[in-house]
Amino acid sequence: MDKIIKLTDISKVYTTNTIETQALENISLDVNRGEFLSIMGPSGCGKSTLLNIIGLLDRPTGGEIRLFGKELNGLRDREMARFRNENLGFVFQSFHLIPTLSVIDNVMIPLTYRKGAGDKNQLAREALEKVGLAHRLNHFPAQLSGGQAQRVAIARAIVGNPSLILADEPTGNLDSKMSEEIMQLLHTLNKDGKTVIMVTHNEAQARTTDRVIHLFDGHLVK
Numbered sequence: 001m002d003k004i005i006k007l008t009d010i011s012k013v014y015t016t017n018t019i020e021t022q023a024l025e026n027i028s029l030d031v032n033r034g035e036f037l038s039i040m041g042p043s044g045c046g047k048s049t050l051l052n053i054i055g056l057l058d059r060p061t062g063g064e065i066r067l068f069g070k071e072l073n074g075l076r077d078r079e080m081a082r083f084r085n086e087n088l089g090f091v092f093q094s095f096h097l098i099p100t101l102s103v104i105d106n107v108m109i110p111l112t113y114r115k116g117a118g119d120k121n122q123l124a125r126e127a128l129e130k131v132g133l134a135h136r137l138n139h140f141p142a143q144l145s146g147g148q149a150q151r152v153a154i155a156r157a158i159v160g161n162p163s164l165i166l167a168d169e170p171t172g173n174l175d176s177k178m179s180e181e182i183m184q185l186l187h188t189l190n191k192d193g194k195t196v197i198m199v200t201h202n203e204a205q206a207r208t209t210d211r212v213i214h215l216f217d218g219h220l221v222k
Helices: 047-054 077-087 103-113 120-130 146-158 176-191 203-207
Strands: 003-015 020-032 036-040 062-067 088-092 164-168 195-199 211-216
Touching: 003 047, 003 195, 020 047, 020 195, 036 047, 036 176, 036 203, 047 062, 047 164, 047 195, 077 088, 077 103, 088 146, 103 120, 103 146, 120 146, 146 176, 164 176, 176 195
Parallel strands: 036 195, 036 211, 088 164, 164 195
Antiparallel strands: 003 020, 003 062
16 A cells, blocks of 8 residues: 555654653554544653654654655755645644634645645635635634634645644544534545544544554554
8 A cells, every 4th residue: 555654663852951751762653645543642652742753843863754755854944844834734732823813814824835826815715615614714713612713723734735634632622512523524534535643532533543553651552
């Protein structure tokens, strides 16, 4: 199968003046194109660190990371940022919407860093239609419910048509009804061809995905 992600012996050590903390140790993982993968484990086990390394928001201390067949360890920061912007979409637990920008302006943010993105306003409208919020495009984040805010965050993640969506506890701040709606939306995006990797503590949600891996103390245990 077509492997969209290949991690080989990934380690991450955080160092201060007095202590070293091993966040990840010798993680090897393949993810196939079109897969919906869940990452589970107790708090502090390295889940978000692993997601940040896959998402090129952090660099590993050791090991090799390949995305879409490209070896990325040697890229400079600017090259890494461009690759991330063109290929990856991010959904976070806390939404990270800019309160002074309208919904449509929040969704357009990733496109401002991309040359030749086309009609940014139209692309943002289309992304909001996909998440069922076309009628809210001129509202501001403070006027949205938690579920609506997360839908806007997902629209922002998909506006550039990334192949890979990384979601870090995407339902962590939502009630059960809104959580179910967000999971349905992620599954719809997956069925449309997006590869999705989700960090979650919710076993029921994880069981609805194609595969679940477990981390413990920075090690892949299952």
